[in-house]
Amino acid sequence: MDDDRDTGWFRAVYARHYADVVRYGLRRLDGTAAAEELAQEVFLVAWRRRWDVPSQALPWLYGVARRLLANHWRAQRAAPPPGELREHPAADRHDGVTDLLDVRAALIRLSDDDQEILRLVAWEQLAVGEAALVLGCGVTAAKVRLHRARRRLAELLAGTSTPARVGGTR
Amino acid sequence: MTERILDQLTATDPARGVPVAPGDVEALLRRASHDVTSYDLDGPARGRRRVLLAAAAIVAVGAVTGTTAVLLRGSPLPAPVPAVPAPSVATGCVDRLADGAGAAPYDTSRGAYEYLRTSSMSGGTVQMQNGKFANVTYMVERSTWTAADGSRRVRTVTQQPTYPDETSRTFFRDNPGRLPELGTTMEDQPAGEVSRQEIPAADPAAMADALYRPRENGPSQAVNGVTGLVQARVLDLPHRAALLRFLARTDGVACAGEQTDPSGRTGVVVTAPVGAGPQPSPGDSGAQSVLVDPATGDVLAAGYTDDTGTIWSAVFLERGFTDERPSA
Numbered sequence: 001m002d003d004d005r006d007t008g009w010f011r012a013v014y015a016r017h018y019a020d021v022v023r024y025g026l027r028r029l030d031g032t033a034a035a036e037e038l039a040q041e042v043f044l045v046a047w048r049r050r051w052d053v054p055s056q057a058l059p060w061l062y063g064v065a066r067r068l069l070a071n072h073w074r075a076q077r078a079a080p081p082p083g084e085l086r087e088h089p090a091a092d093r094h095d096g097v098t099d100l101l102d103v104r105a106a107l108i109r110l111s112d113d114d115q116e117i118l119r120l121v122a123w124e125q126l127a128v129g130e131a132a133l134v135l136g137c138g139v140t141a142a143k144v145r146l147h148r149a150r151r152r153l154a155e156l157l158a159g160t161s162t163p164a165r166v167g168g169t170r
Numbered sequence: 171m172t173e174r175i176l177d178q179l180t181a182t183d184p185a186r187g188v189p190v191a192p193g194d195v196e197a198l199l200r201r202a203s204h205d206v207t208s209y210d211l212d213g214p215a216r217g218r219r220r221v222l223l224a225a226a227a228i229v230a231v232g233a234v235t236g237t238t239a240v241l242l243r244g245s246p247l248p249a250p251v252p253a254v255p256a257p258s259v260a261t262g263c264v265d266r267l268a269d270g271a272g273a274a275p276y277d278t279s280r281g282a283y284e285y286l287r288t289s290s291m292s293g294g295t296v297q298m299q300n301g302k303f304a305n306v307t308y309m310v311e312r313s314t315w316t317a318a319d320g321s322r323r324v325r326t327v328t329q330q331p332t333y334p335d336e337t338s339r340t341f342f343r344d345n346p347g348r349l350p351e352l353g354t355t356m357e358d359q360p361a362g363e364v365s366r367q368e369i370p371a372a373d374p375a376a377m378a379d380a381l382y383r384p385r386e387n388g389p390s391q392a393v394n395g396v397t398g399l400v401q402a403r404v405l406d407l408p409h410r411a412a413l414l415r416f417l418a419r420t421d422g423v424a425c426a427g428e429q430t431d432p433s434g435r436t437g438v439v440v441t442a443p444v445g446a447g448p449q450p451s452p453g454d455s456g457a458q459s460v461l462v463d464p465a466t467g468d469v470l471a472a473g474y475t476d477d478t479g480t481i482w483s484a485v486f487l488e489r490g491f492t493d494e495r496p497s498a
Binding site (some may be wrong): 030032040068107108121137139141144145153 | 173175176177179180181182183184185186188191192193194195197198199201202297347348350351362363364365384386446
């Protein structure tokens, strides 16, 4: 199948991963329409660059989504906010469980790098090696980043926080 | 406790259980059929596939933005429409900047650490109970001392936030957990933890190959690539000149007069329109910009320009090599 990147191959990739990419957008954007629009843009890039799409396509697709979002923020001339900031959806979707809200409130106080690797592993359910592919770093580096991010999140939840690092430069 | 953290976090997934309607792959293929660029549609020779190409592009973009989280409200991603790209803009000015570039004070600096100090704008938006939004912005100054093995010491100074209105001020006063920690933090990052951007050869074509990816983002991607490089590395004069010649050869890149950055340095604004790739977005989306010191070819700042002016979102304050660095 890899050697025949025709519309049949593309339809299969789309059917397999479209919902995953929409959910990636739902976790980072405000609303289903924007998430679906993002997913269409991601798959448009995937079609145009289909010879570059690896057989394990999902981390690659997440990587494209990440880049498209970064470009969109620039076009909006707004510095991206420090994290997942919606107040209501968690309560709506999880019956207002206070502990869960605490976790999300702590998450947004972490640096952007910490947030992203935690989201990729906990929400996108990627293995560390797959998250490394999305982030463009080595597996060892991703493990270190995940370990540190997890520790910082735990410290925030325990109320013994070390200062959160703020994104915006790198 | 850390063992349970990922489980707890997984349970907070805002997309968990959210139904997703099937997409329209046929509409997407119809849209792609109107592409005005070939996008390398011929099949590659065996071994040519670069499965990590996208990941490399992500690294470049990540270096520019340093961000991963977003709140996008009210404006879904613009749907590009097929159209012919805008004609080239005269680029002689950028070539002249390259011609005139001379030595910078830091060119003679020596030391074990590559040092960079950048000030950038960050911020956030929170939806309040009444559905309206509270906004906050704050400046972050980041200094890095990077050793030859890639290990580095990072000092981050987060300054006092500012608010556009009293409602936002009140909201964040009542919800301090929504704000970043203020003040100075120091962190040591071991070798290998953070990818270090390679400096391309001092050749415009090499710069284009390394920095102008993906091309479908149009010329603003070239400026973003330049920003990412100067934010990550110290460049000598041949590389600064090659960087400018790369921009000069990029369709759509042009000069937009002189400006002064927030630190008081004056330079020439070099811009590239946003959304002007092979699948251009409708309307005027502004331009990504860099401020270039005509005396040295140094990139002083990076930002966004539209008809209301330029916001310099990143200012490159200091760079060079040194043996000195603060203690951890």
